[in-house]
Amino acid sequence: MPATLALADFDLPTRSASGFLLRWIVPRLEPVHLYSFLARRLPFQLSAPQSDIIIGMGHGDENAFTGQNEALILEVGRYDPREVEGKIIKLLSCQAGVALGPDLIRNGAACFMGYTDDYVWVCDADLASRPWADEMAATSLMPVIDGLNALLDGKTAEEAFEIELEGYRRNAELEEDELIRACLEFNRGNAVLLGDGSARVRPRPGLALPFRILPPPPIILPIS
Amino acid sequence: MANSKEEWQKYQEALRRGDKEAAAEYFRRYLEAKKAEGKGGGSRPTLVNLSTKAKDYPNAVPLEDIPRVIQEKPEFFELLRRMAGK
Numbered sequence: 441m442p443a444t445l446a447l448a449d450f451d452l453p454t455r456s457a458s459g460f461l462l463r464w465i466v467p468r469l470e471p472v473h474l475y476s477f478l479a480r481r482l483p484f485q486l487s488a489p490q491s492d493i494i495i496g497m498g499h500g501d502e503n504a505f506t507g508q509n510e511a512l513i514l515e516v517g518r519y520d521p522r523e524v525e526g527k528i529i530k531l532l533s534c535q536a537g538v539a540l541g542p543d544l545i546r547n548g549a550a551c552f553m554g555y556t557d558d559y560v561w562v563c564d565a566d567l568a569s570r571p572w573a574d575e576m577a578a579t580s581l582m583p584v585i586d587g588l589n590a591l592l593d594g595k596t597a598e599e600a601f602e603i604e605l606e607g608y609r610r611n612a613e614l615e616e617d618e619l620i621r622a623c624l625e626f627n628r629g630n631a632v633l634l635g636d637g638s639a640r641v642r643p644r645p646g647l648a649l650p651f652r653i654l655p656p657p658p659i660i661l662p663i664s
Numbered sequence: 665m666a667n668s669k670e671e672w673q674k675y676q677e678a679l680r681r682g683d684k685e686a687a688a689e690y691f692r693r694y695l696e697a698k699k700a701e702g703k704g705g706g707s708r709p710t711l712v713n714l715s716t717k718a719k720d721y722p723n724a725v726p727l728e729d730i731p732r733v734i735q736e737k738p739e740f741f742e743l744l745r746r747m748a749g750k
Contacts, residue, residue, distance in 0.1 A: 452724040453712035499716045499723070510716055534715040558743055560713045564706030565726070576706050617705070618672040618694075619727070626747045 441492040441642065446474040446484055448498035448507045455663050456563040457497050457532055459571025460581045461588075462659075465495070467651040468592050468644045476661060479507030484514075488523040493530070493641045495588060500533030503540055516540055521547040528597055528639050532584055534558045537632040544634075551597040551635035553587075553604075559630075560623045569658040579620055580627060583607025592644040598637030605631060668697035679748040684741055688731035695727060713743075 447461055448454040458475070466473055474483050479498060484507070488494055496514075498507045504515040512518075514531075516539055525548035531541070537554040544552050561580035567573055587604030591597065608628035615621040666674070675690035698704045712724045721740035725733050734741050 452710060453714055456712060457714070497714075499714050501716045501718055504716070506716060532714065534713060557746060558713045558715050560711065560743075560747065562706075562709055562727070563712055565708035565710045565724070566706070574706070576709060616703070618669070619711070622747050623711075625749070 441490060442470040442487075443641075443644075444474065444484065444487045444491040444494045445469055446479045446494070446496040446498065446507055446513060447476070448479045448509075449476045449659075449661065449663070450509050451664050452563065452565055452568060454498060455568050455659070456561070456571045456574065456577050457581060457584075459574070459659070460578070460585055461495070461497060462656055463572035464585045464647065465588050465592070467647055468589075474507070477508055479513070480511045481507075481513055485520070485523060488527070489520075491527060493528045493591065494524070495530050495532075497532040500531065500536045500540070502535045502538035505531050505533050505536050505540060514540060514544070516543045519547075524549040526550050528553075528591065528641055530554070530588060530591070532559060537630070537634070541632065541634050549635060550639040551633065551637065553597065553601055553631070553633050555627065555630045556632055557626070557630040559627055561627070562617075562620050562623060568663060569660065570655070571659070572655055576617075576620060579611050579615060580608075580623055583611065591641060593646075594640055594643030596637060597633060597635075597639045601631070601633040601637070666693070666697065668694055668701055668703060671697045676748045679741075679745045682745065684735055687741070687744070688734040691734065692731045 447458040449458040507513045524544050528551045531554040537556040541552040541554050563577035564574050583604045586607050587600045590600035590603045608624045612621045612624040671694035678686035709727045721737040
């Protein structure tokens with residue numbers, strides 16, 4: 441079963457977060473990735489039913505997860521349960537853990553990981569074309585990447601979740617910048633895992649050596 | 665001028681009190697203190713979030729604009745209050 445990866449990339453926060461997913465996660469997954477203009481409802485409807493894992497990054501609120509230009513992808517009560525049934529779902533998005541996450545579980549998702557409040561971090565706006573090079577953003581986003589990599593290595597959802605939380609804790613301990621540390625502690629406090637913590641997905645191959653050494657080319661798509 | 669750590673603590677206390685004007689002022693002083701101490705990373709540090717347009721605050725706020733947005737956007741102030749913790 442392939443993965444469904446939906447990545448918005450149209451403004452600074454989605455550019456920053458998608459950059460890390462493009463750098464460290466995309467090369468491990470089978471195509472097609474719903475990146476940028478493909479991060480919309482219809483491609484998601486076509487792709488999700490066949491997947492064992494859904495990874496989404498985009499703006500969200502308590503009831504909805506959105507894609508490119510805030511196009512609705514998942515909203516409470518407005519999707520087919522076949523799109524989520526049996527899957528592990530990770531949404532890097534604000535507040536989806538409040539109502540959307542529980543709704544996904546009620547509709548058969550094996551497990552949901554997300555956040556119950558805003559997801560916040562500090563990034564460098566001058567690195568929008570090479571977001572993966574942003575060390576400030578990495579402090580908050582690499583724990584997410586480490587958790588996702590653990591899932592793709594075949595670890596359980598609970599293990600992957602703990603890896604992400606430990607990443608926030610460890611980075612907060614080392615971080616001198618008070619605002620960045622506040623973001624880490626906030627995100628850590630709002631992270632939730634719902635459903636079956638023992639769920640796991642088929643392990644994917646590790647990141648091939650060229651991808652470990654060479655970053656992607658600069659992103660030339662404009663952002664608003 | 666107090667050091668950046670002290671200004672940050674005053675900023676957090678102002679947030680917890682719900683004092684918008686004081687929080688804005690102490691955050692401004694915090695940034696100035698950091699600059700004087702040679703701290704701070706990145707050429708354009710920006711606080712970003714993944715909330716939808718339904719919120720009244722921007723998804724990307726340059727740090728130097730935070731004092732202004734604290735005073736103009738009540739929901740942004742509430743977000744920073746939640747970040748300050750109890």
